[in-house]
Amino acid sequence: MNRLAGILLALAAIVAGSVFFGWKGAILGLSCVVFFLLLQFSQLMRVMRTAQNAPLGHVASAVMLHSKLHAGMKLLDLIRMCGSLGVKVDPNTYRWTDAGGDAVDVVLDRSLVTHWTLIRAADAQAHTADPSDTPAA
Incomplete structure (x- = not known):
C-alpha cells in the first residue's frame, strides 16, 4: 500500500x-x-x-528464484521467498547464490524490485581467462 x-x-x-x-x-x-x-x-x-538462521546471500535454487521474481515485488516478499538476506554488490544491487554457483542479482529501487539478472556458474567460469592459455611473447 x-x-x-x-x-x-x-x-x-x-x-x-x-x-x-x-x-x-x-x-x-x-x-x-x-x-x-x-x-x-x-x-x-x-x-x-x-x-537470521540462514547464511547470508544463500538461496536453495537461483534458477527458481529467477523464475519467481517480478517487477514491483516488495523487499519483504523477496526476503521471505529467499529465506535469507542478500549480499550487497552495488548500492542498490543484492546477490543470492545457490550451492551450484548460480547467482541472481536483484536491483531494488525504494525497496521494490526493478530488474534482476541470472548469472550461471558456467558463464562466469567461461569469462575468466586462464593465465596458462595466453601465448608467450
Missing part, C-alpha cells in the same frame, strides 16, 4: 470514529491503527527471524 494512502486511511479512521462516536470513537480508531501497525511489525520480525 502507498504510504500516503495508509496515512490518509489512518486519519480517516480516527476522524470517522470521533465524528460518529465522540472521543470513544477516536480512541477506537486510534486502537485500530495501532493494531494494524503491530501486525505489520510482527510480520517483519517473523521474516527477519527466519532470515
